Amino acid sequence: MLEVTEASVRRVLGEIGYSPFGSSYIEMEAIESINIGESGVDLYLKVGLQMQSKSNLLAMTLSSELEKAGIPGVTVHINCEVFASPLISRQGHLKDVKNIVMVASGKGGVGKSTTSVNLALALQAEGAKVGILDADIYGPSLRTMLGIDNHIKPELVDQKYVSPVRKYGLKSMSVAFMSEDKTPMIWRGPMAVRALQQLLENTLWGDLDYLIIDMPPGTGDIHISLAQKVNVSGAIVVTTPQEMAVIDARKGLEMFNKVSIPVLGIVENMATHRCSNCGFEETVFGSGGAQHLADSYQVQLLGTLPLDKRIRADVDAGSPTVVESPGSTLAQSYIALAHQVGIEIWKTNRRGTAAPEIQIVDSL
Numbered sequence: 560m561l562e563v564t565e566a567s568v569r570r571v572l573g574e575i576g577y578s579p580f581g582s583s584y585i586e587m588e589a590i591e592s593i594n595i596g597e598s599g600v601d602l603y604l605k606v607g608l609q610m611q612s613k614s615n616l617l618a619m620t621l622s623s624e625l626e627k628a629g630i631p632g633v634t635v636h637i638n639c640e641v642f643a644s645p646l647i648s649r650q651g652h653l654k655d656v657k658n659i660v661m662v663a664s665g666k667g668g669v670g671k672s673t674t675s676v677n678l679a680l681a682l683q684a685e686g687a688k689v690g691i692l693d694a695d696i697y698g699p700s701l702r703t704m705l706g707i708d709n710h711i712k713p714e715l716v717d718q719k720y721v722s723p724v725r726k727y728g729l730k731s732m733s734v735a736f737m738s739e740d741k742t743p744m745i746w747r748g749p750m751a752v753r754a755l756q757q758l759l760e761n762t763l764w765g766d767l768d769y770l771i772i773d774m775p776p777g778t779g780d781i782h783i784s785l786a787q788k789v790n791v792s793g794a795i796v797v798t799t800p801q802e803m804a805v806i807d808a809r810k811g812l813e814m815f816n817k818v819s820i821p822v823l824g825i826v827e828n829m830a831t832h833r834c835s836n837c838g839f840e841e842t843v844f845g846s847g848g849a850q851h852l853a854d855s856y857q858v859q860l861l862g863t864l865p866l867d868k869r870i871r872a873d874v875d876a877g878s879p880t881v882v883e884s885p886g887s888t889l890a891q892s893y894i895a896l897a898h899q900v901g902i903e904i905w906k907t908n909r910r911g912t913a914a915p916e917i918q919i920v921d922s923l
């Protein structure tokens with residue numbers, strides 16, 4: 560048995576290569592303090608994401624890893640707190656928003672909005688404070704996906720600001736909330752960017768760990784301009800395994816690189832389909848493309864979601880899978896995605912230093 564000192568505990572923690580964060584506890588600077596007393600060791604960890612469903616398991620696993628390495632009797636205490644992005648200038652009504660995450664896709668219809676809303680709910684289910692902005696001017700779908708009645712409008716405050724609409728605890732705002740039901744939104748480029756920026760900045764988001772922005776599909780001028788005007792912690796690109804979608808996702812990655820927005824990773828949606836009759840699983844849209852793309856851009860493949868009719872039916876019914884069937888394997892896939900997103904944001908925030916100089920582009 561080892562002599563138990565703070566130094567020996569730290570050394571062993573450094574040697575335990577495995578942590579669920581992809582780097583050791585030492586590399587992640589996750590050790591808050593180590594108290595050595597008569598009755599044992601108390602190890603306090605600070606973790607930069609919320610992970611309510613996993614923290615007890617993590618504490619027990621780490622305690623038994625330490626025991627195996629010669630340090631028995633360690634009680635692990637996990638303190639979860641999402642850190643604020645140094646890339647975000649926290650001003651105005653965004654001052655208490657710690658992280659803004661853009662969810663984009665090169666190609667339309669790959670499931671960007673479905674992934675955004677389930678991701679937001681999964682982050683929240685794990686204990687984070689979350690908001691979602693539906694910025695998809697071409698096809699806003701948040702109202703339907705969250706089952707928010709058409710008559711519900713955001714409350715106007717001081718004639719200038721709006722309160723987000725709460726559903727399932729999530730603070731939500733959509734371009735569609737601000738227009739009459741049947742009025743088509745014919746927004747041209749610069750007008751759309753200005754309107755979206757205003758909607759983002761004039762919403763009373765309050766205190767949030769993450770604000771998810773569901774971007775319009777594509778990688779056009781609106782995206783570049785919006786990406787330049789809004790300081791974000793990072794971006795996620797959603798794709799299907801289909802070659803055409805992967806080619807367009809590559810354009811999304813290029814776009815974020817061009818405007819110096821850190822890419823947190825790629826989500827592969829509709830990756831596999833299991834036949835509800837015989838259980839046979841097949842890769843309807845091909846396979847390997849998203850992993851290959853992630854490897855070639857040295858970003859993470861954050862998660863893989865199956866093509867499953869329950870995912871479609873749940874958002875159509877206004878009750879996304881994470882709230883409709885929280886214990887299901889599908890919901891667990893979104894929770895796993897939320898953990899990976901949380902880990903990447905934590906890592907990105909540790910790497911980042913200050914907000915970059917933003918070049919304001921006024922015309923498109």
Ligand SMILES: Nc1ncnc2c1ncn2[C@@H]1O[C@H](COP(=O)(O)OP(=O)(O)OP(=O)(O)O)[C@@H](O)[C@H]1O
Nearest residue numbers: 667668669670671672673698776865866867870871
């Ligand atoms: N993993 C999935 N399994 C089954 N159906 C899905 C899945 N993901 C999304 N869908 C369905 O695919 C359709 C398109 O999804 P969604 O609207 O989220 O895509 P999008 O990329 O946001 O589209 P747009 O380009 O219009 O913004 C919807 O009917 C949705 O319910």
